[in-house]
Amino acid sequence: MADATPTPTVxxxxxxxxxxxxxxxxxxxxxxxDETVAAVLLTGGLWFAADLTRALSRIGRNVRFxxxxxxxxxxxxSSRGKIDIYADFQRPIEGRRxxxxxxxxxxxxxxxxxxxxxxxxxxxxxxxVVFAKKPWPLPRAPEPDFVGWDAPNRFLVGYGLDHAGALRxxxxxxxxx
Numbered sequence: 001m002a003d004a005t006p007t008p009t010v011x012x013x014x015x016x017x018x019x020x021x022x023x024x025x026x027x028x029x030x031x032x033x034d035e036t037v038a039a040v041l042l043t044g045g046l047w048f049a050a051d052l053t054r055a056l057s058r059i060g061r062n063v064r065f066x067x068x069x070x071x072x073x074x075x076x077x078s079s080r081g082k083i084d085i086y087a088d089f090q091r092p093i094e095g096r097r098x099x100x101x102x103x104x105x106x107x108x109x110x111x112x113x114x115x116x117x118x119x120x121x122x123x124x125x126x127x128x129v130v131f132a133k134k135p136w137p138l139p140r141a142p143e144p145d146f147v148g149w150d151a152p153n154r155f156l157v158g159y160g161l162d163h164a165g166a167l168r169x170x171x172x173x174x175x176x177x
Contacts, residue, residue: 006176006177008157008158008167008170008172008174008175008176009174009175009176010172010173010174011151011152011154011156011172011173011174011175012149012159012172012173013172014171014172017051017131017159017171017172017173018051020131020148020149021048021051021052021055021131021148022055023148024052024055024129024131024146024148025052025055025056025058025059025061026059027146028052028056028061028099028127028129028146029056029059029060029061031127032056032061032063032097032099032127033061033097034061034062034063034064035064035096035097036063036064036096036097036098036099037063037064037065037066037089037091037093037096037097037098037099037123038052038053038056038063038064038065038066038098038099038101039065039066039067039068039089039093039098039099039100039101039114039118040065040066040067040068040101040102041067041068041069041070041100041101041102041103041110041111041114042067042068042069042070042086042087043069043071043160043162043168044102044103044104044160044161044162044168045101045102045103045131045160046160047103047159047160047168047169048101048102048103048131048159048160049065049101052101052129053065063099064091064096066089066090066091066093067087067089067090068085068087068088068089068100068114068117069085069086069087070083070084070085070086070110070113070114071083071084071086071110083109083110083113085113085117088117089117089118089121092121093118093121093122093123094121094122094123095122095123095124096123096124097123097124097125097126097127098118098123098125098126098127099127099128099129100114100115100118100126100127100128100129101129101130102114102128102129102130102131102144103130103131103132103159103160103161104130104131104132104133104134104151104156104161105130105132105133105134105140105143105144105147106134106136107136107140108136108140108142108143111128111130111142111144112140112142114128115128115142127145127146128142128144128145128146129144129145129146129147129148130144130146130147130148131148131149131159131160132147132148132149132150132151132156132161132173133147133149133150133151134151134152134153134156135150135151135152135153149173151173152175154175154176154177155175155176155177156173156174156175156176157170157173157174157175157176158170158171158172158173158174159171159172159173161173163176
């Protein structure tokens with residue numbers, strides 16, 4: 001059976017992705033410390049979180065690492081409007097600053113749920129960073145503290161963003177529409 005997936009159109013080449021990550025690390029480093037827990041939102045945020053934590057380390061900031069596994073899309077191209085929690089924080093975060101890391105901010109549901117969970121678990125402060133922020137017609141809360149790229153309103157793949165689990169590993173950010 002032939003694959004009906006359209007050919008991805010490169011919007012951000014890998015070199016630009018890495019420049020954005022380095023710029024974000026430079027912005028974030030002064031407001032966190034080595035006791036900060038960097039918490040990736042799985043699965044899509046994994047690529048960005050790996051690059052961001054390495055970029056932070058290169059400039060002398062060695063954060064702790066954890067993950068939350070949340071899902072609002074499943075294999076669909078739009079959010080289902082609810083969040084499934086598959087895995088909570090693995091380590092205590094009470095009294096610590098937490099930096100929530102996600103790949104894309106569109107509906108804001110996953111980020112809002114992650115912030116709620118971190119505060120409920122006793123984080124002293126919760127900061128958020130997303131690689132890409134998509135336009136949205138209605139106000140969303142909370143807005144991310146740090147944004148790498150204002151993305152177009154297109155279906156994005158690559159650099160952790162997927163189409164039904166596929167194309168996450170592309171080194172570039174691409175459109176699939």
